[in-house]
Amino acid sequence: MRTLTHGTATLLLALAVLAGSAAPSHAETVVVEQAGKKFSTPELTIRKGDTVTFANKDPITHNVYSQSSGNAFDVKTQKPGESSDVTFSAPGDVDVQCAIHPGMKLRIHVGN
Numbered sequence: 001m002r003t004l005t006h007g008t009a010t011l012l013l014a015l016a017v018l019a020g021s022a023a024p025s026h027a028e029t030v031v032v033e034q035a036g037k038k039f040s041t042p043e044l045t046i047r048k049g050d051t052v053t054f055a056n057k058d059p060i061t062h063n064v065y066s067q068s069s070g071n072a073f074d075v076k077t078q079k080p081g082e083s084s085d086v087t088f089s090a091p092g093d094v095d096v097q098c099a100i101h102p103g104m105k106l107r108i109h110v111g112n
Contacts, residue, residue, distance in 0.1 A: 029053055029085075031053045031083075032052055032053070032054055033056075033057045034054065034058055037058065037104060038103075038104060039105070043106070048111065050088060051087045055083040056079065056083070058080060061079050062100060062101065063076060063100050064098055064099075065097060066095060068092065068095050070090030070091075071092065094107070094108040094110060
């Protein structure tokens with residue numbers, strides 16, 4: 001059996017605390033529905049690394065996209081019942097729209 005000295009125990013405790021604080025937080029997934037030619041929310045706040053699932057609950061096709069710097073994306077044609085995941089990797093504001101229905105707008109605030 002090995003006995004730790006006070007100095008070794010303190011060092012191990014300090015390393016454990018540092019390792020715990022350096023561990024990345026778990027990414028979240030948030031679902032935003034499209035229904036009635038609207039997004040289920042006009043505004044959303046998430047963290048960098050989080051994923052938004054865009055779920056088409058309408059009986060019509062949508063095309064969700066953003067041209068916002070750092071988080072540009074285009075899910076292309078999304079038929080009724082389909083879902084698309086988008087992971088946001090840069091902090092900042094992201095303006096999301098539907099290319100088919102210009103009145104559909106969503107602003108996503110991506111924090112650190």
